[in-house]
Amino acid sequence: MGYTLTQTRALLELRNIHKWFERVHAVNGVSLVIHPGEVVGLIGDNGAGKSTLVKIISGRLRPDQGEIFWEGRKVEISSVQDARRLGIETVHQERGLVDCFSVAKNVFLGREPKKGIGFVRFVDYARMREESEKVVRWLNLKIRPEQEVRFASGGEKQGVVVARAMYFKAQLIVLDEPTRALSVMGVERVLGFTETLKASGISCLFVTHSLRQIFRVMDRVVIIDKGEKKVDLEKARFNSADELEAKIFEIIRGSEEIIRGQHT
Amino acid sequence: MRLNLQNIVVFALDQMAWLLVILFYASFMALKPGAMLSFDTGWFILYSSIPLGFLVVAESIPLITGNFDLSIGQATGLVAMATGYILMRNPGLNPVLAFVMPFAFGALCGTLNGFLVGILNLNPFLSTLGTFLLFDGLTLIIHPQSIWGIDLPKYYTVFGGTEYVAILFFLASLVILGLTLKYTRVGIHIYATGGDKESAAMLGIRTNRVVFLAYTLAGFFSGASALMYIGFVNGVPMNLADSSIFSAFAGAVIGGISITGGTGSVINSFAGCLVVGILEAGLTMFAISPELRKASEGVLVIFAILLDRVRINYRDRLLRPQQ
Numbered sequence: 001m002g003y004t005l006t007q008t009r010a011l012l013e014l015r016n017i018h019k020w021f022e023r024v025h026a027v028n029g030v031s032l033v034i035h036p037g038e039v040v041g042l043i044g045d046n047g048a049g050k051s052t053l054v055k056i057i058s059g060r061l062r063p064d065q066g067e068i069f070w071e072g073r074k075v076e077i078s079s080v081q082d083a084r085r086l087g088i089e090t091v092h093q094e095r096g097l098v099d100c101f102s103v104a105k106n107v108f109l110g111r112e113p114k115k116g117i118g119f120v121r122f123v124d125y126a127r128m129r130e131e132s133e134k135v136v137r138w139l140n141l142k143i144r145p146e147q148e149v150r151f152a153s154g155g156e157k158q159g160v161v162v163a164r165a166m167y168f169k170a171q172l173i174v175l176d177e178p179t180r181a182l183s184v185m186g187v188e189r190v191l192g193f194t195e196t197l198k199a200s201g202i203s204c205l206f207v208t209h210s211l212r213q214i215f216r217v218m219d220r221v222v223i224i225d226k227g228e229k230k231v232d233l234e235k236a237r238f239n240s241a242d243e244l245e246a247k248i249f250e251i252i253r254g255s256e257e258i259i260r261g262q263h264t
Numbered sequence: 265m266r267l268n269l270q271n272i273v274v275f276a277l278d279q280m281a282w283l284l285v286i287l288f289y290a291s292f293m294a295l296k297p298g299a300m301l302s303f304d305t306g307w308f309i310l311y312s313s314i315p316l317g318f319l320v321v322a323e324s325i326p327l328i329t330g331n332f333d334l335s336i337g338q339a340t341g342l343v344a345m346a347t348g349y350i351l352m353r354n355p356g357l358n359p360v361l362a363f364v365m366p367f368a369f370g371a372l373c374g375t376l377n378g379f380l381v382g383i384l385n386l387n388p389f390l391s392t393l394g395t396f397l398l399f400d401g402l403t404l405i406i407h408p409q410s411i412w413g414i415d416l417p418k419y420y421t422v423f424g425g426t427e428y429v430a431i432l433f434f435l436a437s438l439v440i441l442g443l444t445l446k447y448t449r450v451g452i453h454i455y456a457t458g459g460d461k462e463s464a465a466m467l468g469i470r471t472n473r474v475v476f477l478a479y480t481l482a483g484f485f486s487g488a489s490a491l492m493y494i495g496f497v498n499g500v501p502m503n504l505a506d507s508s509i510f511s512a513f514a515g516a517v518i519g520g521i522s523i524t525g526g527t528g529s530v531i532n533s534f535a536g537c538l539v540v541g542i543l544e545a546g547l548t549m550f551a552i553s554p555e556l557r558k559a560s561e562g563v564l565v566i567f568a569i570l571l572d573r574v575r576i577n578y579r580d581r582l583l584r585p586q587q
Contacts (some may be wrong), residue, residue, distance in 0.1 A: 081468050096466050098459035100526045109456055110467035112449050122447040143585070151584050 009072055011036045011203050012057070012088075012172055017066035019052050026052040027063070028227035034172060039194055039204045041214045044224035050207055053224065054176050057205065058090035059083035089165035090174040096161050099150035104132040106149050107164045135163040139193060155186030162193045165202075172203045179208060191217050211248075215241045223248065270582055277579045280571070281519045281535035288539055292546035299549055311427045313534075313541035314434045315496050318489035319508050320515035320537040321441065321530050322482040326388070327516055328445075329478045330458035330525025331381055334392040336486045337508040338399035339373035344490035345403045348411040348500035355417055362420060366487040366494075373399060374483015375476070382475030400506070413498035424495020437488065441481075442531045454478055458525025514561065515540050518568040520575070540564070 012034045019027040027049045034040050044050040055061040056068075059077045068075055070086050077083050083090070090096075097106050108128045115124040132145040141159045143152055149160060158178050165173045175194070179187045194204050194217045206214050211221060215235070221244070223231035230252050238244040276283065293300040300306075319336055326333045347365045351357060373395070380391035413421045424430050445451035456464040457474045465471045493504055519536025521528030543564055547557045 080466060084468070092466070096463050098456050098463055098526070100459045101456065105452065109452070109464070110469050112452060114449070122443075123449060123452060125447075147585065148583065151580075 009036075010034065010069065011038075011071060013069040013072075014053075014057070015067040015069070017053070017056060017063045017068075019049075019056065019061065019064050021052075025227050027056070029066075030224065030227070030229045032222060032229065032232075034203050034205060036171070036203055037198060037201045038220065039198050039206060039214075039218045041211065041218040041221045042205055042207045042224065043209065043211055043221060045209070048224045049227040050224045051176070052227075054090070054174055054205070054207055057083070057172075058088060058174055058176075084168075084170075087169065087171035088174065089168070089170035089172075090176055091158060091161045091165065091178055092176045097149050097157055100148060102146050102148055103136065103143055103152070103160055104128040104145040106160055107132040107135070107145075107167060111168065131167060132163065135167050136160075139163055139166075139196060153186060154182045155189035158182075158186070158190050159193060162197070166197070166200075170202060172205065173197060174205045174207070176207050177209070178206075179210075179213060187213065211245065212241055215244070221248075223252070225252070274579060274582055277575050277582075278520075278529075279532065279535075280575055281532040281539065284518065284568075285535050285538045285542065288542045288546070292542065292549070295546075296549055300546070305545070307427065309538070309541050309545045311431055312496070312545075313537050314430050315424070315489050315492040315505070316508060316511055316515065316541070317434055317534050317537045318437075318485050318492060319505065319512040320519070320533050321438065322485035322489065323509075323512040324516045324519070324521050324528065324530045324533040325454070325478045325481045325485075326377075326381075326475075327521045327523065328458045328525055328528060329454055329475050330461065331388040331475060331478070332392070332513075332523075333377055333479060333482050334389070334509055335373070335377060335395040335399055336482055336489075336512060337505045338396045338403070339370060339483055339486040340490045340493065340505040340508070341503070342373065342399040342403045342406075343369040343487045344494055344500045344504050345406050345411070345502075347490065348416060348494060349407045351417060351420060352411055352415045357417075359417070359419060362417070363423070363491070366491045367484055368487070370487020370490065371480050371484040373486065374480040377483065378476035378479030381479060382472050382477075385472070396509075403502075408502070410502045411500040416494070416499070421495045421498050424492040425498060426495070430492055430495065434492070437485075438531060438534055441485075442529065445530060450474070450477065455526055458522075458527075460526070511537075511540055511561070514565045514568075517565060517572070520572060536568070539568075 010033045014030060014032040017027050017030045018025070030053060042050050042053070052061060056063050057077070059080045059082050062078055068077060075086065077086070098109060101109065105128065113124045113127050114121040115127070116122050129145045136143060136145060136159070139159050139162060141156055141163070143156055149157060152160065162173065175190070178190045182190065191214070194206060197204055198217070206218060208214055218235055220234050221231065222229060231248050233244065233247065235244065238247065289300065319340065322336045323333060343366050346369055350365065351362055377392055377395055380386045380395070381388045445454060453464065453469045453474050456469055457471045461471050489505065494500055497504070515537035516533045517523070517536065518539050519528065519533030521533050540561060543560065544557060547560060
């Protein structure tokens with residue numbers, strides 16, 4: 001397909017992934033490489049197959065055909081836990097947080113630290129509070145660790161999930177349409193998180209409807225349509241968003257709707 | 265936590281059930297100082313609340329996971345009857361085994377509910393309605409008559425029949441359960457499952473198992489309640505605990521356990537149970553008829569739900585960060 005193997009070793013590589021739902025060919029032979037510290041924008045219309053692809057990467061669906069490599073090693077990602085163990089965390093829109101729990105509890109939910117002697121071991125609330133305070137501050141979030149998540153804004157909630165991914169040293173963060181239903185401020189926040197992640201060498205797969213929105217932070221754009229990868233271009237080769245868009249139109253005519261249609 | 269006015273108010277709001285206990289007790293004390301001021305009255309209200317207290321605790325656990333259990337009272341009746349019947353037939357049974365029995369039978373009843381709701385994902389209302397009828401029927405099949413205390417080994421009724429033993433046993437159980445729910449992973453996961461099942465599952469919490477465990481614990485504490493009832497009433501009446509589910513719900517709700525799950529504390533739900541007990545005792549002291557007592561309990565529940573809504577709204581307003 002349309003990419004060449006670069007010098008750096010790929011963090012995640014998908015090779016010729018297929019997925020059928022009944023007779024619908026949801027993902028049709030998609031290959032995709034994500035390098036360490038790279039931000040890849042994954043763009044596609046509703047039903048284009050991008051959410052199926054995201055589910056395959058995050059361990060919620062298994063591909064019917066194709067191979068997945070992690071740091072050059074062939075792997076099977078058959079559950080969310082598998083993905084986590086590799087270092088893949090998924091940030092979903094409006095999910096992944098227990099609203100009535102504090103920020104600290106949410107950051108550590110499912111992986112609570114414990115302290116104690118021998119058999120008598122209790123969850124270490126003090127440590128959860130301190131550690132989450134650190135990551136939250138690092139992400140410039142103005143929320144206290146003991147604050148209940150339901151009082152946080154949409155952007156801040158995404159921040160809590162990103163904080164969790166960072167604390168547990170994720171290497172690839174899949175942002176699954178994180179900007180849908182967010183205010184301008186919220187979108188700006190999420191883009192800010194992405195830059196912070198990139199600066200610390202964490203790769204991001206940023207799933208969205210809008211190329212313009214993520215142009216600033218992305219390194220590469222991948223466009224999926226009808227289950228197939230149509231475009232895989234590096235931003236560095238273009239001077240502006242306009243130029244990149246022009247190139248994309250050249251590759252696929254009539255794809256304006258995919259790129260422009262659903263600005264949020 | 266910093267100690268400031270807001271945190272103190274939030275703390276008071278969180279412990280409102282205990283304020284209600286004091287308020288109710290003080291009101292009856294003002295109306296009838298002689299009776300309510302005596303230590304014996306308070307002590308007896310506490311003691312007589314314990315069999316129901318275990319049921320309130322039992323109900324609270326599935327409620328916290330966002331489910332509920334209609335069958336706990338019937339489980340208690342069944343466990344008491346099964347245990348009583350076995351002991352009546354085998355008076356020489358090993359005492360340790362005799363004490364383990366109610367807990368084991370109770371937990372077994374709970375696992376059935378847990379299997380239906382947690383593992384098979386059936387509707388909690390319908391499943392536990394089914395087990396309600398099942399346990400009720402089984403109780404009669406085992407032994408369709410009451411068992412008197414004299415037919416049971418003496419040591420067995422003494423346990424729940426001795427005030428301080430029953431109270432200490434209950435308080436110890438309550439503290440252990442409260443600590444487990446707050447300070448262990450499984451406890452946090454019980455709350456998380458009730459708070460947002462889908463998110464909890466996404467984070468790798470096996471919510472099916474958590475719900476299964478919650479029902480098993482509910483069954484276990486129904487068994488504890490059975491043991492306490494046997495001592496308290498000195499025997500196993502045929503209708504033991506058979507309509508206690510309503511009071512158990514009332515206690516949990518007054519104690520601030522949210523019906524939608526994810527919040528509330530079992531220790532406060534015992535406070536809710538005490539409020540019911542104090543009202544009952546206070547009205548009895550004024551020779552109010554049982555019908556009227558029942559009606560006032562109903563009013564109390566409605567009042568408690570309204571008060572809880574006010575409490576939560578006010579608490580939210582305090583905690584919402586100023587933008």
